[in-house]
Amino acid sequence: MQNYVFVIDQNKQPLNLIPPARARELLTKQKAAVFRMYPFTIILKHAVANPLPKPLTIKIDPGSKVTGIAIFDGENVIWVAELEHRGGQIKNALLSRRSLRRSRRNRKTRYRPARFDNRKRKEGWLPPSLMHRVLTVETWVKRLCRYAPITQVVMELVRFDTQKMQNPEIDGVEYQQGELAGYEVREYLLEKWGHNCVYCDKQDVPLQIEHIYPRAKGGSNRVSNLTLSCEKCNSLKGILLIDEFLKKDLTRLERIKRQSKTPLKDAAAVNSTRWKLYNTLKEMLPITTGTGGQTKFNRIRFGLKKQHWIDAVCVGNIEAIKLLTQQPLRIKCTGWGTRKMCSTDEYGFPIRHRDSNQVHFGFRTGNIVKAIVTSGKKVGEYVGRVLCRKTGSFDIATKTGRVTGISHRFCTSIHKKDGYSYVF
Incomplete structure (x- = not known):
């Protein structure tokens, strides 16, 4: 399939x-x-008389690390993919550059007055690591629209509807008391507390929603006052204050208190970019939205496994699902490389210089090539991402590993570098 x-x-x-x-x-x-x-x-190669393509819908499940994409024709799911972001790499690169820049300032220009506060950011500004997620999803929606008659976008607007969790009256009580009741809060807590009991660290057991500060003593139903525990720990704690219940385990007590006040990092990243992505896609195609709780409800209703592309299939209102494909294309953001002409070590000192010429013998590092070696020690057929050298001796990263020392004479380019790597 x-x-x-x-x-x-x-x-x-x-x-x-x-x-x-x-x-x-x-x-x-x-x-x-x-x-x-x-x-x-x-x-x-031939003309098509009166082509009337069937309108398609693209479904998107945005994630902090991986975004699920699916194409739906109204009855069947016919194309799926998972887009792996590199926001973490961008953040680490910016932190490294900042440390080098500040180190240089402390060594060279200590006498100059600081001017960091002179810069102003535009309204709606997002850090590069977050904006990257919006831009890559936009790129692939445009690319798929170029090759398929897509007329609509269905997007999961929010992974966890924290506003409704804090105040159920925002859009009416029916939202919380229908079939979706509890899915939003429970899914959020499972992600936040790691799918285990916070009091005894048990895994793969039924977990209950537990109030950190007991309701009997004035505790609220706010999500910051909720956690997960097994039935035994929940019964032992009862209406005890957490300070009294964990008085012999102060390390765990401090960790639970600290983590209860900290928002879920991945959820924060998704919530920060959701409206930017929504407004970007809205300018391209008509768009409808769904929530993470609704996605999980659909997935459980149809008995599907938890995967990013399946979550994309389950976004929005669905009457029936038929999967005509179960082989998602894994798209990994690799970037276009670095613009630095001088590479540095961890302390910022130069260690090597790069050649300005990036194309060697018609190939460029990052191209996907097919090499058929007919002589020598490495006879065989290799397909993968190529690393070029001006000597003409290339390396190819295949599924089974890296093959070195392949001559350019045996290579044929099958896909030009576009900032992504692909695997099924």
Whole structure:
């Protein structure tokens, strides 16, 4: 059950997606040619009379690290992918650059007055590590719209509706008392407290929602006062104050108090970018939204496993689901490399200089190539990401490992570098 294949006509206009077997037949009979490897797209060599492509819907489940993407034709799920972000790498690179910059300032220009507060940020500004998530999702929605007749976007607007958890009366009591009751709060607590009992660290046992400060003594139902515990610990604690219950385990007591006041980091990242992503996609296509609790409710209702692409399939209101594919394309953001002409060590001192010429023998580092070696010690066929050198001796990163010392004469480029790596 593989992803369906994108099809475009002679004018590069999108047509209906077709099954892999049909695409293989068109390629064998030379009625079509490969237009792009990722996502796999073919272009027809003959004209299509009165093409009426079926409108498609793209579903998006935004995540802090991985975003699920699915294409839905109204009845079936025909194409799925998982987009892996690199926000953590961007943040670490910025922190490293800041430490080097401040170290240089302390050593060289201590006498200059600080001017850090002179800079002003635009309204709606997001840190680069968060804005990266918005831009990559926007890039792939535009790319898929170029090869498929997509007319609508369904997006999970919020992973956890913290506002409704704090105040159930915001949009009416029916929201909290319907079939979705408890899914938002419980899913948030499971993510925050690591799917285990906070008092005894038991895992793979039924967990109950526990009030840190007991309700009988004035505790609230705010999510910051809730945690998870097993039935035994919940019964032992009863209406005791947490200070009294954990008086012999002060380390655990301090950790629970500290963690209860700290918001879930991944949820904070998603909530920070949700409206920016929503407004960006709204300018491109009509959009509808759903919540994380609704997504989980749909997933459990249809008996599906927990995966990012399946979460994307379950976003929004769904009557029925039929999966025609179960092979998601894993898209990893790798970036375009560094612009630095001089590499430095961990202390900021130069260690090597880069050549300004990035193309060698028609290849560029990051291209996906196919190498068929016919002689020498490394006879075989290799497909993967290439690392180029001006000597003509390349390295290829394949699924099984890295192969070194492959001559450029054996290599054929099958996908140009675009800032992403791909695997199924």
